[in-house]
Amino acid sequence: MNRIFLAFTFLLTLVLTDRSLAMQKQANILILIHSDEGGTYEIAKEVAKGIENNGNTKAIIKRVKFIDNPKLNHIPVANVSELSSYDGIAFGSPVYFGNISTAMSEFFAQTTTLWSKHELEGMPAMVFMSAGSGAGRELAMQSFMNMLAVHGMVLVPNGIRGNEKLDKSIPQGNTVLGTTSLASLKNVARPSDGDLNKVKKCVQLVGIFNASEQFSDHAKLMNAASDLTVEIFGDQGKHARATLGASSIPGNSSVEIQAIFEIE
Ligand SMILES: Cc1cc2nc3c(=O)[nH]c(=O)nc-3n(C[C@H](O)[C@H](O)[C@H](O)COP(=O)(O)O)c2cc1C
Numbered sequence: 238m239n240r241i242f243l244a245f246t247f248l249l250t251l252v253l254t255d256r257s258l259a260m261q262k263q264a265n266i267l268i269l270i271h272s273d274e275g276g277t278y279e280i281a282k283e284v285a286k287g288i289e290n291n292g293n294t295k296a297i298i299k300r301v302k303f304i305d306n307p308k309l310n311h312i313p314v315a316n317v318s319e320l321s322s323y324d325g326i327a328f329g330s331p332v333y334f335g336n337i338s339t340a341m342s343e344f345f346a347q348t349t350t351l352w353s354k355h356e357l358e359g360m361p362a363m364v365f366m367s368a369g370s371g372a373g374r375e376l377a378m379q380s381f382m383n384m385l386a387v388h389g390m391v392l393v394p395n396g397i398r399g400n401e402k403l404d405k406s407i408p409q410g411n412t413v414l415g416t417t418s419l420a421s422l423k424n425v426a427r428p429s430d431g432d433l434n435k436v437k438k439c440v441q442l443v444g445i446f447n448a449s450e451q452f453s454d455h456a457k458l459m460n461a462a463s464d465l466t467v468e469i470f471g472d473q474g475k476h477a478r479a480t481l482g483a484s485s486i487p488g489n490s491s492v493e494i495q496a497i498f499e500i501e
Contacts (some may be wrong), residue, residue: 251360264291265322268298270329271340275308277329278365280418284327284365290469297323303345319345321356327379328389329365331415335373345384358389359489364415371419378414378429387443391488398490435501439466439476448482455480462494 266288266471272278279296299315319393320326330341364381369373382392411417444459448454458481467474479499486493 262293264294264324264345266294266296267300267315267320267323267326268296268329269320269344270298270312271301271304271308271338271344272309272329272367273304273331273338275306276418277331280313280365280367281327284290284329288327291465291495292468294382302340304340310383315344316333317344317351320348321351321360323360325361326357327363328385329363329367330377330379330381330396331448332366332368332371332374335376337377341381348388352388354388357385361391362392363393366415366417368417368419371417374417375412375414376445378417380397381413385403391490393488431488433469436470436473437469437497437501438499439474440497441467441495442478442497443474444478444480445483445493446481447484447486447491455482458492466496 268281268284270277270281270289270347272281281298285298288294288296298312300309300312301315303314328341330337333339336342349355362385364378364385366377366381368377376420382394385392395411395416399415442459442462444455444462446455446458448455459478463476463478466476
């Protein structure tokens with residue numbers, strides 16, 4: 238599962254901070270969660286670390302509702318009206334009966350004014366979930382994404398990593414749609430500190446930029462990804478790379494970056 242979180246947080250940083258790179262200002266990314274027992278909050282902290290690996294990006298964790306739990310009481314509660322002030326939002330919820338939690342659903346039910354004013358349209362968004370057995374987690378994520386799609390947000394899923402070598406002895410946290418943890422299986426660690434230390438080497442980065450035919454400075458744009466990788470991993474972050482321009486990229490994104498890491 239560590240490998241999944243590493244790739245997840247790295248991609249999140251690159252995709253969600255694309256707006257800030259373009260605008261040369263700090264990007265503020267909201268991580269909006271509901272958590273009863275703390276599992277979703279554990280993932281949220283890992284997502285925040287991934288986002289803040291880019292020095293120009295701030296992650297703010299908030300929750301949709303006050304639930305009295307000493308482990309969670311320090312997390313502020315978000316207002317619906319503040320959502321449009323962020324550059325991107327990562328939504329996290331427990332899986333309850335193959336769906337998102339009632340608290341998250343109730344929060345969304347209050348967003349009709351934002352919807353009618355198109356205030357979230359075009360904003361990058363992704364989902365992650367804390368599950369027990371994992372049963373129904375993809376159904377839950379899909380229903381999560383349906384609500385974001387109604388708002389016209391740009392959905393950032395995990396995708397299928399067909400060539401990734403999986404250690405099948407470890408329950409895998411990734412799904413096509415987003416990351417989950419499996420909280421109820423015995424001896425399965427939740428996302429934890431120190432995962433990046435398992436990276437032996439960044440092998441290759443491939444950057445694809447949505448650019449006009451005349452544009453030829455792709456390499457300069459790609460330097461942001463290369464510099465970030467070396468900043469995080471030091472010498473192990475030095476990599477081979479390829480940089481391309483494309484007339485369009487899925488989801489109307491302006492950049493897509495593929496990273497191949499060798500892991501211990
Ligand atoms: C009412 C209820 C329904 C649940 N339904 C599911 C489910 O359908 N699938 C699953 O994998 N886990 C299910 N769970 C387990 C929770 O998803 C799991 O405990 C999760 O880690 C809770 O997240 P939290 O720690 O952030 O509160 C359910 C738990 C409760 C209380």
